[in-house]
Amino acid sequence: MVAEETIIEVDNLTFRYDLRKVEHTLSAISFSIKQGEWVAIVGGNGSGKSTLVRLLVGLLEAELGTITIDGVRLNEETKWEIRKKIGLVFQNPENQFIGTTVQDDVAFGLENNNVGYEEMKQRVDEALRFVDMDKYWDQDPSRLSGGQKQRVAIAGILAFKPHVIILDEAFVMLDPKSRKQLLSTLKKLREENNITIITVTHDMNEAACADRIVVMDQGAIIQDSTPEHVFMNNEQLSSPFAEQLRRKLGENGSNVPQSYMTEDEMVKWLCK
Incomplete structure (x- = not known):
């Protein structure tokens, strides 16, 4: 059941990579997401999907507009606090690996945030069990399969106990079996922990798992509705x-x- 509380509020968000140009990458984007909701963001290349994600986690700074996460306005002073509430999983999980073993990699962020040893061990164990990777705790992450690597990347995020997980084309390099297993993991994660999930994807089968689909085109939102409504009313989407x-x-x-x-x-x- 999706909760009533709004976890993400985006208002009039506008962004340009080059301020000398008139064209905006994002133009007056506004939407909200409730706690526990699963939202898929879709659109063609250059539509602004990944730019939006990078703005949500404070990797880019908006030209105009505001982003509020769990009641906190995102800015230079608050972005580190907000990043403790949002986990971002990239397309290539190897870009996130730091540790020499699976266990060390999941624990890395917790160590940097001075989490005590006993609590850290408990969080790492719980996260690895949840994604069914606890049997691989002592293995080198680089030797895992693509699906296993993404599971470890998700475990590293889960150990932080975030309110929101964002997956930016995180399934694109996976085989169909691994993709199906990870989608099942995400469904379980939301059902058991009421975590908000945002997936940026070109895969319409993945998007169909969401509660809502946000369709972007040329830096604007052109549709924001249920999968049923979007797929019945948008002939451009496969x-x-x-x-x-x-x-x-x-x-x-x-x-x-x-x-x-x-x-x-x-x-x-x-x-x-």
């Missing part, structure tokens, strides 16, 4: 596999429902 199958079955004369179907709904309908 639909997830289940929706493509529903449409194809309808074209071939099957008595398939006329409304959008999730993967689970399609499976249930096919098994009737």
Whole structure:
């Protein structure tokens, strides 16, 4: 169940990489996200998705507008406090690895924040168990598979006990099996810990798992709605596999429902 409290509030956010140019990378972006909500941000290359993420975690500074995280206005003085509440997982997990073993890598950020040994050990153990990587605690992260590396990267974020996790194209290098396992992990994470999840993705099957999809184009939000509404009303976006199958079955004369179907709904309908 999504809580009522707003965890992220973005108001009139505007940004340019080059202030000498008229064109903005982001133009007056406004939206809010509730605690426990899963939001997917989609759009073509250059639409502003990754720029928005970097602004949310304070890696870039907005030209205009405000970002408020858990009631705290993001600025130069508060960004370090806010970063304790938001975890960012990149496309290539190796960019985040510091330690020589899985356990050391997950513990690295906690050590830098002076977390006591007993508490740190407990948090690391819990995080690795949650992502099913506790059996690999003493292994070299560089020798893991792509899916395992992303699990370790997520464990490193979970050990901080964040309110929000942002995944910036984090599944793009994974095989279908690893992608499905990580999506299952994220669903479990949200259900058990009420963590807010933001995924930036080109994969519409991944986006379909979210509560909301924010569609961006040329630095602006052009849609912000449920997967059902977005995929039924945006012909520019490729639909997830289940929706493509529903449409194809309808074209071939099957008595398939006329409304959008999730993967689970399609499976249930096919098994009737």
